């Protein structure tokens with residue numbers, strides 16, 4: 001079998017937008033909030049059905065464009081590391097520090113990344129798992145918590161008190177890949193952290209669209225895109241710009257990472 005070692009890609013964070021006021025929670029009630037989150041009902045979602053080509057959704061089509069895109073991780077031959085489009089991307093959510101309205105924004109962002117990639121995300125409900133901190137590495141499998149197979153993607157509404165990595169950042173993302181029998185590198189899990197206190201400020205200021213833009217940006221990393229310079233692309237590295245509609249370069253890149261190989265052995 002061609003199972004390689006798990007390799008994590010570089011952490012990627014988006015810094016705060018300029019001009020926003022940072023809210024600091026007065027007491028650290030992470031544990032109790034996480035416990036509450038763990039008791040939330042798991043939304044029942046019909047399993048996705050497989051098409052004749054093995055994919056779960058039609059392959060994406062993007063118009064030709066000169067707008068740029070980059071990949072989060074590339075293989076030696078320059079191809080992007082991508083997810084298997086024949087498997088759903090299962091995710092769990094730690095809403096310990098999720099502001100009012102955050103979950104609706106997450107749903108919108110997931111719908112937008114599905115539409116642009118042709119990848120299918122499946123909501124596996126709430127978790128009390130915390131994102132890794134410092135030198136911690138999130139296990140790609142965690143049978144005690146999630147059963148056999150790869151851990152679902154962890155989407156965590158948290159803050160810089162829980163993870164100093166978020167100090168000055170609106171969010172961060174880190175997909176994790178394995179080497180399939182085909183020798184292709186394939187993403188199998190990962191995590192996204194969103195600064196819940198920062199998102200709360202933006203939502204309170206009527207700037208929910210900026211939170212959506214940050215969430216789309218982080219999901220863009222999760223599925224395999226890196227940064228570009230132009231501020232009209234969601235994947236921009238300009239911290240003062242958070243578009244909440246994909247640019248043409250975003251769409252071209254998302255279409256490519258959405259058409260990875262199917263890897264039945266993973």
Ligand SMILES: [Zn+2]
Pocket residue numbers: 012013014217221227
């Ligand atoms: Zn980024």
